[in-house]
Amino acid sequence: MPYQALYRVWRPQIFEDVVGQQHVTKTLQNALLQQKISHAYLFTGPRGTGKTSAAKILAKAVNCPNREAAEPCNECSICKSITDGSNPDVIEIDAASNNGVEEIRDIRDKVKYTPNMSTFKVYIIDEVHMLSIGAFNALLKTLEEPPKHVIFILATTEPHKIPLTIISRCQRFDFKRISPPKIAEHMGSIINDYGYEYDQQALELIARASDGGMRDALSLLDQTISFSQGRISIEDALVITGSVSQQILHQIAGSILEKNPQAALTFLHTLLGEGKDPVRIIEDMIQYFRDILVYKNSPGTQDFLERVIVDEDFQRLAEQFDSDEIYEIINRFNQVQQEMKWTNHPKIILEVCFVQLCQANFRNQQAAVSSDLITQLQEKIAYLEDQIQQLQVQGISEGQTSEESNNKQKQTKTVKHTFKAPVGKIENVLANATKQNLQQIKNNWGSILENLKKSHAALLNDAEPVAASSQGCVIKFKYEIHCQMAINNGEFISTLTSLFQKVTGHPIEVIGVPENQWLEIRQSFLNEHRDLVKDQKKSDNSGDPLIDEAIKLFGEDLLEIRD
Known part of the structure; x- marks a missing residue:
């Protein structure tokens, strides 16, 4: 018979x-x-935690004629046929394919x-989450009210x-990750049976590397x-799992503690030379310093340690590292993991990280950044307080004359407006402006922008014609x-003037005005x-039958026409 895998x-x-799923x-x-x-x-839970195995055991238990208490006998023909997959009444379906x-139909x-x-x-x-929406809908009614002789067992990760x-029609059981001690114990019983x-x-290293899955x-x-x-x-376990040995982790941690970048890089290149993945090295380092932090703050919770086994070197390093330094090291490793x-x-990123952690002023640099930010904020606050105080002192007192106030307002306006719009030209256009002239330009505004250069058109993104004669x-x-x-911009004005002339048929002077000045x-x-203005509105709206009818009904004095 060919060799079968242990699982x-x-x-x-x-x-x-079934290990670790007593609930x-x-x-x-x-x-x-x-x-x-x-x-x-x-049945839900991570891979390799016993979902399908429990489903088959349940199938044997409900059908076994020689069931002892709540366990199948595994000796009768029905149990054996379910075990080897030949029973026609126990149907295993892979929903992925x-x-x-x-x-489902x-x-x-x-x-x-x-x-x-x-x-x-x-x-x-199995893997029932891979079913399509249509397949779930087809299964829905059957799952809710199946015949009395049918049992459905759905398994998913x-x-x-x-x-x-679907979930509401099932009894849900959540399989949890199996703890490393239980996995190691089960593996030990298997190896003892073989005599290795x-x-x-x-075994403990393999158990931690399995991430809670027995398979x-x-x-x-x-x-x-x-x-x-x-x-x-x-x-052997280190080679197969790709993990870093605890001894090297101790040595790297000692190099960081002693601020010795040469030693840290030597140990790092030893690991890389053995074919270790940089990402796996970072993961091991994060778990290692996490275990140091847990052990340092709670020495009695050794069962919570994920990566290390407590020995003399580990205890010595845990005592020498400061908690704040561990926080910074874990934070730096997390950043490198993301990068x-x-x-x-x-x-290269991993090498830079090791060198930074071994620098004597690494913690000082981190503290200096925070200190600089605090100093800058304090300086800004002091500056703002000083400005507020000066404004209060230099503010307009109650005894100042109105003339002084007007002069200050004029000065403020002069400072505010660096561009002075040509008021005379604008008023001249307003005096002769008509609604028809403005509408003619507005109707062609899109084509005018398309014929301009991109740089020129960008200047008109937030601009619009507001009056035209x-x-x-x-x-x-x-x-x-x-x-x-x-x-x-002379080129811009020349181009826009020529485009206006094409639209209107006669030369048009372009006059620009900022929004705030235009309103004034x-x-x-x-x-x-x-x-x-009233005469202009009359002339602009003459011939409009709607306005003429309104004048007849209400009279010209009561009617106000607004665009």
């Missing part, structure tokens, strides 16, 4: 064999004893048929992708057994600087020339 040979066959197995066992089997279950509506059509040789027909749908309508020799630290741990153990020469050593995602040279056009600019740049000039003109 296949040692796959759990009864609930008691799930105990509930299922009690349900079996009390005859309270649900029609649908949802059978995720269409047609496959096939299940829906066949569930009504009674089992061939078992009590229950059990459908185990990503429950958030499953519709809530091993170092306990090697990953047994796969790594299988590789380590093949790599080792009769005994599983810590060095490595966007670089083609992770080795047969001799001139007033263009209002939102920003004073844009108005000044446009009017002082326009209001002043309206106040001084009310009769003229």
Whole structure:
């Protein structure tokens, strides 16, 4: 018989064999004893934690005729057929490759048929989150009210992708990551059964590298057994997992503590020469200093350590490192980890990081940055307080004459307006402006902008024509600087003038005005020339049947026409 991987040979066959999931197995066992089997279950959790194995054990337990308490016997023909996958009443479906509506419709059509040789027909749908929306909808009604002889067991690593309508119809069991001590203990029992020799630290290292998954741990153990020469050593486990040895981690930490960049770089290049991935080195360093921080602040919680085994060197380093320094080191490693995602040279970034951490003034630099920011803020606050005090002292007193106030206001206006709009020209255009002239330019404004250079058109992004006569056009600019740049640009004025002439058929003078000055000039003109404005509106609106009818109804004195 060909060789089988350890995780296949040692796959759990009864609930008691499922490691680290007692909250799930105990509930299922009690349900079996009390005859309270649900029609649908949802098993969720990380990979390799026993979801599919528990589903098959449950399928055997509900169908085993010789069941002892809540465990299948694994000796009868039904148990054996379910174990080897030949039982026609226990159907395992991989939703990743059978995720269409047609496959689910096939299940829906066949569930009504009674089992061939078992009590229950059990459908185990693995990676159920891969089903399409249409497939979920096709499964919905069958999952809610299946025949009495049908049980659905859905397994997934990503429950958030499953519709809530499906989850609400199932009993949900969350499988959790298996703790490293339990994984190491289980691996130890397996190796003892084979009669291999091993170092306990090697098993603990493999258990931590498996990230809580028993299948990953047994796969790594299988590789380590093949790599080792009769005994599983810590060095073999380091090679297979790609992890950094605890001794080198101690040495690197000591180099950082002693501010010795040469030693730190030597140890780093030793790891790189052994083929260690820079990203994995950073991860090990973060976990190592995290363990130092946890142990330093809570020595009695050794079970919470993820990367190290407490020894004399580790205890010595934990005592010598300051907590603030550990915070800064972890923060710097985190920054490097993020930078490595966007670089083609992770080795260089890692080297720079080690050199920075070994610099004697690294902490001083970090503190200096914070101190400089505080100093700058304090200086700005003092400056602002001084300015406020000067304004209060130099403010207009109650005894100042109105003439002095007017002079100050004029000075303020002079300082404020660096560009002075030609008031005479603007008032001349307003005196002769007509609605038809302005509308003619506005209707062609888009084509005028298209015929300008991009740099010239950019000056008119926030500008618009606001008044026009047969001799001139007033263009209002939102920003004073844009108005000044446009009017002082001879090429711009010449081009715009020629474009206006093409539109109107006669020369038009371009007059620019900032928005704030335009409002003042326009209001002043309206106040001084009310009769003229009224006559203009009459002439502009003459011939408009709507306005003529309004005049007839209400009279010219009561009617006010606004654009």
